[in-house]
Amino acid sequence: xxxxxxxxxxxxxxxxxxxxxxxxxxxxxxxxxxxxxxxxxxxxxxxxxxxxxxxxxxxxxxxxxxxxxxxxxxxxxxxxxxxxxxxxxxxxxxxxxxxxxxxxxxxxxxxxxxxxxxxxxxxxxxxxxxxxxxxxxxxxxxxxxxxxxxxxxxxxxxxxxxxxxxxxxxxxxxxxxxxxxx
Amino acid sequence: xxxxxxxxxxxxxxxxxxxxxxxxxxxxxxxxxxxxxxxxxxxxxxxxxxxxxxxxxxxxxxxxxxxxxxxxxxxxxxxxxxxxxxxxxxxxxxxxxxxxxxxxxxxxxxxxxxxxxxxxxxxxxxxxxxxxxxxxxxx
Numbered sequence: 667x668x669x670x671x672x673x674x675x676x677x678x679x680x681x682x683x684x685x686x687x688x689x690x691x692x693x694x695x696x697x698x699x700x701x702x703x704x705x706x707x708x709x710x711x712x713x714x715x716x717x718x719x720x721x722x723x724x725x726x727x728x729x730x731x732x733x734x735x736x737x738x739x740x741x742x743x744x745x746x747x748x749x750x751x752x753x754x755x756x757x758x759x760x761x762x763x764x765x766x767x768x769x770x771x772x773x774x775x776x777x778x779x780x781x782x783x784x785x786x787x788x789x790x791x792x793x794x795x796x797x798x799x800x801x802x803x804x805x806x807x808x809x810x811x812x813x814x815x816x817x818x819x820x821x822x823x824x825x826x827x828x829x830x831x832x833x834x835x836x837x838x839x840x841x842x843x844x845x846x847x848x
Numbered sequence: 849x850x851x852x853x854x855x856x857x858x859x860x861x862x863x864x865x866x867x868x869x870x871x872x873x874x875x876x877x878x879x880x881x882x883x884x885x886x887x888x889x890x891x892x893x894x895x896x897x898x899x900x901x902x903x904x905x906x907x908x909x910x911x912x913x914x915x916x917x918x919x920x921x922x923x924x925x926x927x928x929x930x931x932x933x934x935x936x937x938x939x940x941x942x943x944x945x946x947x948x949x950x951x952x953x954x955x956x957x958x959x960x961x962x963x964x965x966x967x968x969x970x971x972x973x974x975x976x977x978x979x980x981x982x983x984x985x986x987x
Contacts, residue, residue, distance in 0.1 A: 681886055685879065692875050706870060713878050718885055784861065803862035835853040844851040845861060 669733060676724045684721050691734060692717075694805060695741050701800050702745040704789075712748070716741050731814050738807065738815040742797050749793050787837040794818075795830040802827050 667675070667686050675683025695716055700709035719740055727736050788796060797816060801807045802823075807815065813823045902908070 681883060684882070684886075688875075688879055688882070692878075696870060696875075706874075709870070710874060710878055714881050714885075717878075717882050721882075721886060799862070803859050806863075831855055831858050834858050838853055838858075839851070842851075845853075845857045 673724065673727065673729075673733060676721065681721075684717060687720065687733070688717055691737055694734065695737060698738065698741050698800065698805060699745055701804060702742070702793075702797065703748060704785075708748070712741065712744055716744060719744075732811070735807075735811045735814050738801065738805070738811070739817065742801070742816055746793055746797065783838070783841055783843060787834055790837070791830055791833060795826045795833070798823055798826040799830040799834075 667683070669687070669690060672683040672686035672690075676687060677683075692713060696709050696713050699712035699716075700706060703709060703712065716737070720737065723740075727733065788799075791799065794816070798812055798818075801812045801815060802809070809820055809823050812818075813820045816823070818826070900907070
């Protein structure tokens with residue numbers, strides 16, 4: 667079954683269509699949410715919620731952009747919502763609330779398979795910049811697709827990525843690291 | 849000496865970072881949960897509203913109790929109806945005078961209808977004659 671056939675079936679409420687879409691894109695959604703949220707449990711939850719959303723909202727997908735872009739948009743927005751909620755919970759001081767429990771940077775880095783330094787630097791990035799950078803460098807999306815996925819202008823995407831790279835450079839230089847160290 | 853990072857190097861570092869690999873059964877596990885949630889939603893509305901006695905052993909007991917009360921109620925009601933009918937029959941058979949007054953074939957006519965009334969003569973049939981007939985005499 668091709669992707670477009672699967673989308674059509676999914677529109678008609680057929681779960682087999684959704685299963686095909688799940689098998690085609692699950693890795694991308696999982697990786698992106700893991701990178702954005704920093705834990706495999708959160709990534710699993712996001713994967714589940716995103717595909718339930720896909721099943722509910724597939725009728726809104728007009729096919730103007732690639733299905734993967736639409737999926738990335740939902741995933742990124744969902745992750746940003748979760749991060750925002752966590753900030754609010756932390757701000758309100760509900761330290762023991764499950765959403766507010768955050769791992770240390772080094773633990774997260776082990777989860778992500780990253781070096782603690784890179785993780786530490788990535789964790790300091792503002793969410794939008796982080797999302798743009800991850801989509802561009804790790805998921806290898808075009809600027810246009812990122813703009814569409816994050817609902818930003820092309821210029822805004824480019825400037826976010828540029829700023830993120832400058833920030834990463836400064837931080838890595840401060841740590842005295844070279845590409846060979848990572 | 850401090851290394852100056854270039855854009856290309858940053859990109860390379862990020863691209864070379866290992867991708868997080870989930871546990872082998874993770875995707876299957878997530879898919880089962882998705883399927884389960886969709887099935888739950890698609891279940892008919894009445895399924896959650898209608899009481900299903902076969903769901904749990906204690907419901908069998910409750911359902912049996914309800915059926916027992918219903919049937920015993922019906923039997924009791926039927927029995928009392930039969931008793932009333934039998935009682936009525938025995939009274940009618942044993943008391944002939946009573947049964948005559950109760951004879952549905954007997955037509956009772958009201959006194960008011962059978963005899964002309966003296967207190968309201970204007971209401972008699974004769975008074976309903978043509979009022980102009982008397983005038984003709986004087987012409």
